Amino acid sequence: MPEQRILLRSHLGVDFTRLDDYIKHGGFAMWAKAQTLGPAGVTAEVKASGLRGRGGAGFPTGVKWGFLPNDGRTRYLVVNADEGEPGTFKDRYFLELDPFRQLEGILLACYAIGAHVSYIYIRGEYWNSKKVTQDAIDQLYAAGWLGKNIQGSGFDCDVYVHSGAGAYICGEETALIESIEGKPGMPRLKPPFPANYGAFGMPTIVNNTETLASVPVILEMGGQAWSDLGSPRNGGTKLVGVAGHVKNPGLFEVPMGTPMREIIYDLGGGILDDRAILAIIPGGSSCPFLTAEDLDVPMDFDSLKSKGSMLGTACITVMAEGLTDLLEVMRRITGFYEHESCGQCTPCRQGTGWLYAIADKMCKGQADESHIDLLISACNNIDGNTICAHGEAAAWPIRSIAKKFRPQLAAEIAKRAAARA
Numbered sequence: 198m199p200e201q202r203i204l205l206r207s208h209l210g211v212d213f214t215r216l217d218d219y220i221k222h223g224g225f226a227m228w229a230k231a232q233t234l235g236p237a238g239v240t241a242e243v244k245a246s247g248l249r250g251r252g253g254a255g256f257p258t259g260v261k262w263g264f265l266p267n268d269g270r271t272r273y274l275v276v277n278a279d280e281g282e283p284g285t286f287k288d289r290y291f292l293e294l295d296p297f298r299q300l301e302g303i304l305l306a307c308y309a310i311g312a313h314v315s316y317i318y319i320r321g322e323y324w325n326s327k328k329v330t331q332d333a334i335d336q337l338y339a340a341g342w343l344g345k346n347i348q349g350s351g352f353d354c355d356v357y358v359h360s361g362a363g364a365y366i367c368g369e370e371t372a373l374i375e376s377i378e379g380k381p382g383m384p385r386l387k388p389p390f391p392a393n394y395g396a397f398g399m400p401t402i403v404n405n406t407e408t409l410a411s412v413p414v415i416l417e418m419g420g421q422a423w424s425d426l427g428s429p430r431n432g433g434t435k436l437v438g439v440a441g442h443v444k445n446p447g448l449f450e451v452p453m454g455t456p457m458r459e460i461i462y463d464l465g466g467g468i469l470d471d472r473a474i475l476a477i478i479p480g481g482s483s484c485p486f487l488t489a490e491d492l493d494v495p496m497d498f499d500s501l502k503s504k505g506s507m508l509g510t511a512c513i514t515v516m517a518e519g520l521t522d523l524l525e526v527m528r529r530i531t532g533f534y535e536h537e538s539c540g541q542c543t544p545c546r547q548g549t550g551w552l553y554a555i556a557d558k559m560c561k562g563q564a565d566e567s568h569i570d571l572l573i574s575a576c577n578n579i580d581g582n583t584i585c586a587h588g589e590a591a592a593w594p595i596r597s598i599a600k601k602f603r604p605q606l607a608a609e610i611a612k613r614a615a616a617r618a
């Protein structure tokens with residue numbers, strides 16, 4: 198079995214939403230170690246671990262922390278718990294079942310970067326996540342693990358839960374910051390980057406929930422040891438989801454670089470009715486699609502990039518031959534990105550509408566093969582021409598389907614057009 202559980206726990210009978218239980222099983226032990234290492238030492242361990250952001254882009258976390266300017270301004274840590282990427286269900290594990298893991302990571306990160314306030318931005322639909330996380334925060338304040346002079350250390354730290362209102366675009370870090378400030382969630386032009394001009398115009402680090410939940414483990418094992426768990430330049434273990442046409446869908450944890458085949462077949466139990474695989478989305482619907490030929494790709498940032506796709510959130514969606522209507526898949530995906538576009542830049546606002554309109558025509562038997570080229574052309578006009586990566590997120594998966602599955606699409610388009618005639 199490829200699974201290696203370090204972040205995920207399987208302690209039957211232990212309730213990790215209770216602070217007593219969390220501490221009994223080693224929780225917050227890394228606070229004392231952090232005091233010995235000092236802020237620079239904590240950052241050095243995170244750098245040595247090679248931890249790369251688990252929100253999808255894979256930027257090295259320790260390097261990002263180092264970007265904060267030393268200009269005496271107030272600093273913030275913003276936690277991205279928006280988890281809006283379709284097919285993704287990994288951060289919810291921490292938010293609902295092991296909330297102190299993330300909160301310990303937040304405290305350690307605040308200490309490392311010199312922030313005294315952190316905002317956890319939780320996806321609007323995640324009612325239970327907000328409840329459990331807030332309850333955990335309340336327990337920490339009551340026990341002196343948050344607030345003033347934490348455990349007599351002289352370090353102050355306040356943590357607030359901020360609820361989203363159901364907009365996918367608020368997962369983009371600058372839209373998220375705007376939303377925290379009480380404004381509509383519209384991405385900002387970058388630069389300036391949040392490290393210089395973030396929440397309330399102050400230097401801000403935005404990190405994903407899983408990224409921060411990994412920090413206590415990194416301190417416990419030591420950065421180098423944690424790095425050695427994964428593949429070169431892709432340190433540690435990673436939560437992976439497996440969903441779609443598989444026999445055993447769920448959330449698992451594997452060393453970075455585990456072949457996708459092992460994740461889908463050994464952990465996900467293989468394909469329903471033992472069918473062949475038609476298509477795979479490796480990490481949320483923004484990723485270019487893969488095919489069965491790519492099954493042996495190691496699940497890490499660099500390997501998936503070399504296949505023309507992305508690790509993304511590492512929550513895999515598997516689509517089987519005979520069970521998948523690719524035209525409908527395109528209609529669903531294009532409809533989602535059109536609906537979620539914030540509308541402030543033309544190629545995304547108009548282009549996502551075009552993508553949906555074309556996919557809709559294909560589904561309704563109102564298209565011919567030339568519409569596949571029109572779809573690719575619309576994707577090309579969006580890609581690289583927008584304020585934020587929502588444009589690419591809309592264009593990349595559709596262009597990959599149009600290019601990789603052209604014969605299947607053309608046959609289905611012709612079939613539907615004939616049925617309609």
Ligand SMILES: Cc1cc2nc3c(=O)[nH]c(=O)nc-3n(C[C@H](O)[C@H](O)[C@H](O)COP(=O)(O)O)c2cc1C
Nearest residue numbers: 250251252277279280281368369370404405408586
């Ligand atoms: C349209 C869009 C949606 C995003 N949604 C999320 C999200 O739900 N959760 C997340 O952690 N990152 C999301 N991101 C990535 C964030 O902008 C940012 O890269 C991430 O929070 C940085 O944290 P990390 O370095 O720990 O990965 C999204 C990006 C884009 C362009």
Ligand code: SF4
Nearest residue numbers: 539540541542545583
């Ligand atoms: S790319 Fe789309 S979501 Fe991003 S800023 Fe432009 S219109 Fe808004």
